[in-house]
Amino acid sequence: MTGRDGGAPLAPLGPHDPVVILVRPQLAENIGAAARAMANGGLFHLRLVAPRDGWPQERAWRLGSGAHRILEEATVFNTVEEATQDLQRVFATCPRPRHIIKPVLTARAAAVELGTLAQRGLRSGILFGPERAGLDSEDMARADTLVRYPLNPAFMSLNLAQAVMVMAYEWWMAQENQPERDLQTHETRVATKGEVNNFIAHLVQDLEGTRFFRNVQKKPGMTRNLRHLFARGEITEQELRTLHGIVSALKGPGQQISCAQPGPGTPLDPGTPLDNES
Structure with a gap:
């Protein structure tokens, strides 16, 4: 073989990670693309x-x-029986019903089950069928569990690499501890409740010098609405500094800048300019 660089330094994540088994693949390009998808999801x-x-x-x-090392380490078998003989559980992707009585899992549920098997020290594998027709009944007879992807029933066609990618992604997510939702705050942080309360007090105090609260009876409700506005999102400490500066600047030149005393939390200087912005 010629024309290859070293590739990525890929290695198994664990001793019992699932085996990807491509049954009678027709195109070498699809095998390469499937290996790339495996590398994305931490399968080796x-x-x-x-x-x-x-x-x-x-x-x-x-x-x-x-994903060269995955391809270099790939092993070849003549039959599905030979390729699965050292495994203890075998899953088979199945896009169409085959009149077979077997447990059927989504890719997400299968990934969780594969992780449980790995933790128990059991070897498992996932069968993917050939591009043209998928796995036949004899292939699926070697599997314990079927895996079906919940896709658009009017169009469920996937190429081989896409099918591997879905399973690899779910495998990775099942092992990943990253929170499903996060906020990128750069060099600042999410503000504390005390800092938010400090800003709202500053804002309300300065609004009292305008006609904003001309209807005194509505002031408590209007203040609560302001509080709700800033409670809906995770406003950052730097954003509060910016808002303090805006409120102070709106008072106009020559007017006294006020700042309500903060409640619990770190006080913020309302006169801080728009510094450290990225």
């Missing part, structure tokens, strides 16, 4: 069952986009 072990054009094929490395 690749097995090929009777690849149509033999193995290895240089075209696979061209589409692997650096």
